[in-house]
Amino acid sequence: MASKRGKMKHFRPVLLLAAGVAVYIGGPVGYYFLPWSVRRPIYKTAPKLDRALRLRGFKTVEGWDGLGLWGRDCRTALEGRSGGEHVYGGNPSQGLKLFDRVTVLKNESYIVGYSDSMQNPLWVAYRVFDVPSLDSGKRPSSFRIDQRTEAKVPSTAFRGSGYDRGHMAPNHAIATRYGVDGQRETFLMSNVVPQTPRINRYIWKDLEARVSRRYGRYFSEVWVVTGPVFSEPVDRLDSGVAIPSGYYKILVDESGDALRVLAFLVESDCPPYTRIKSRLVSVDELEESTGLDFFPRLSESVQAEIEVQPAGRLWPWLVPAIRYSVHP
Known part of the structure; x- marks a missing residue:
């Protein structure tokens, strides 16, 4: 005892x-x-x-x-390499849901599908990859008009509106991969959408950091297409810039002999402390919301495999043994 x-x-x-x-x-x-x-x-x-x-x-x-210890990846067998310098599977096809014309603006570090009628980029595509350093250097002090657009939205268009100038091609991800010149390109107003501070400075910032600091560092290449979502009737700032009702981001990775996708939809009224995982949706849902057709150059069979169902987990990045495994 x-x-x-x-x-x-x-x-x-x-x-x-x-x-x-x-x-x-x-x-x-x-x-x-x-x-x-x-x-x-x-x-x-x-x-x-x-x-x-x-x-x-x-x-x-x-x-x-x-x-990412449990849940299934949204993936299919890789039929062939479809990744370009910035875009995977071709530029998103133009939709006619809320806008009449999309102008493709090519930059050295990313590509934009821009709508002058909405005064917003409808999609922005870029690529991240591993780099020796994640030091992005000094942040530029001002945004610039993109003279290639008809709208020529000025940097003052958001003043007094309560909205942040939200990057679509992020400052950090581009600066660390393409240097100072690429970083300056992200401060063109054609790369900016209205975002509430609650979105821009929290969940959206966290999602961008996950892509740039984790996925882009631990996987060989990740392609990203991102942009705003609009709902009718469309509200506008006093300057005429359309205000999104949400924001989407699609990630693509070629892991071994497989192609996998993560798709996110973040509503503009998303509450604080919202889990990124809870924003996972299917690519089909984003196509319905945006009126765009993503990955038009991929075969119908591949699109069916990666667009219908949402992923059930975020990509594991910490433990190499489970990065590419599939869990029921």
Whole structure:
């Protein structure tokens, strides 16, 4: 009996430590998933505590999602190499849902499908790849009119509107792959859409960082096509720039002998602390929302495999053994 008590006494610090870790991690995670009706009294009486617990729980869940330990990839057999310098599977085909003409603007570091009537890029395509350094250097201080467009949206078009000038080809991803000249290209107004600060500075920024700092670093090449989504009736800034109702991003990777895709839709009213994984959708859904046809140069059979179903997980990037595996 005494020996059993001695063993329990020996393991007690370990058990207490394990319990403490469980509470430290599990408490905020549990709080993160509480419905607003339960959280509301805490938020009203202790808003800083509410935000701190939500943020800690959110970061824990986001980190777990990022491991991609379960869920299926949206993938199919690779029929042939279809990736270009910036675009995978051909430029998105012009749609007629909300705009009448798309002008393709070619830059050294990315390509834009621009609508003068909407005064927005409808799609922007670029490619990321591994680089020795992720130092993007000094950020340019101002945006510039793109003289190739008819709209010639000025950098002051968003002033006083409450909207950020949201990059579609991101400053960091392009600067680290194409240098200063490429970085300057991202500050053309043809690469910018209205985004609320809540979107631009949080979930969209996190998604861009995941692509640039993780996927672009740990996989050989990742092609990206991204842009705004509009819903009727379309609201506009006082300057005439159309305001999106959401934003999409499609990632393509050739992993071994397979082609895989991630597609995201982030609504403009997306609440704070929204998990990136929860924004996964199918390419078909994005085509319905945007009126665009993505990957027009891929065969119908390949498109059917990668466009109908959404991915069930984010791409694993931390553990090499599971990066390309498929989990049921």
